[in-house]
Amino acid sequence: MSNIVIVFDFDKTIIDCDSDNWVIDELGFTDLFNQLLPTMPWNSLMDKMMMELHSEGVTIEDIEKVLHRIPIHNRIIPAIKSAHALGCDLRIVSDANMFFIQTILKHLEISQYFSEINTNPGYVNQEGRLRILPYHDFNNASHGCTLCPPNMCKGIIVDRIQSSISVLENKRFIYLGDGAGDYCPTLRLKERDFMMPRKNFPVWDLICKDPSLIKAEIHGWCDGEELEQVLIQLINKITIEENAQFISSDCKLQNLSISVLESLPKVLPVQP
Numbered sequence: 001m002s003n004i005v006i007v008f009d010f011d012k013t014i015i016d017c018d019s020d021n022w023v024i025d026e027l028g029f030t031d032l033f034n035q036l037l038p039t040m041p042w043n044s045l046m047d048k049m050m051m052e053l054h055s056e057g058v059t060i061e062d063i064e065k066v067l068h069r070i071p072i073h074n075r076i077i078p079a080i081k082s083a084h085a086l087g088c089d090l091r092i093v094s095d096a097n098m099f100f101i102q103t104i105l106k107h108l109e110i111s112q113y114f115s116e117i118n119t120n121p122g123y124v125n126q127e128g129r130l131r132i133l134p135y136h137d138f139n140n141a142s143h144g145c146t147l148c149p150p151n152m153c154k155g156i157i158v159d160r161i162q163s164s165i166s167v168l169e170n171k172r173f174i175y176l177g178d179g180a181g182d183y184c185p186t187l188r189l190k191e192r193d194f195m196m197p198r199k200n201f202p203v204w205d206l207i208c209k210d211p212s213l214i215k216a217e218i219h220g221w222c223d224g225e226e227l228e229q230v231l232i233q234l235i236n237k238i239t240i241e242e243n244a245q246f247i248s249s250d251c252k253l254q255n256l257s258i259s260v261l262e263s264l265p266k267v268l269p270v271q272p
């Protein structure tokens with residue numbers, strides 16, 4: 001196991017489209033979706049749209065079939081497999097939903113590479129209708145972050161992941177994302193972490209407005225091919241750095257123990 005935690009956004013990062021839009025568009029509900037979008041939060045609208053789909057006779061199997069055709073760049077799966085093989089801990093933080101993500105990961109046979117999926121709950125209820133709920137129950141209380149949509153603050157999730165890992169483990173984060181929702185977690189990354197924004201997507205534009213606000217090192221990518229190259233380079237770079245540090249701290253420790261020994265009085269004074 002390496003000391004690297006890789007946090008992936010899902011839509012337009014792992015897959016090459018937005019899974020919500022993909023399902024709505026492929027099943028022919030785009031007009032209704034666009035008509036209702038100004039009236040409620042995105043996440044609440046997705047739940048409502050699933051009710052509409054259900055009442056129009058669209059089944060869970062229909063939704064699954066559409067998800068199985070999701071576009072993904074051909075270098076993404078090799079990138080995920082390589083990162084996992086190099087001992088990294090892979091996690092997903094996404095504003096899509098659990099049903100879409102699990103259906104897609106299972107179909108692509110890559111579920112086993114991720115240790116955690118943080119996303120909006122999504123499940124099939126007794127009537128065979130897909131329910132999509134907010135990750136953060138904003139009807140109860142706000143999460144308090146003004147940068148993020150009411151149902152999810154990815155920054156709070158990244159904070160939770162960072163604090164769940166003991167300081168002793170000295171973990172380093174690589175965060176990959178494209179959307180405006182990926183900006184808040186970008187601000188929470190530390191000096192030794194890495195941010196991989198998708199070039200010319202909303203998070204890239206937000207970072208470019210004032211890069212001095214970001215403590216992490218920034219490495220852009222434009223497609224799956226570049227994502228793979230940059231990600232593997234960063235993993236190698238961190239691994240070399242950590243090994244070098246390990247060796248040098250070993251040396252320091254040796255020097256220290258010699259100097260400590262030398263500085264110790266040869267004969268302990270006897271207390272009167």
Ligand SMILES: [Mg+2]
Nearest residue numbers: 009011012179
């Ligand atoms: Mg995204």
Ligand SMILES: [Zn+2]
Nearest residue numbers: 145148153184
């Ligand atoms: Zn936030």
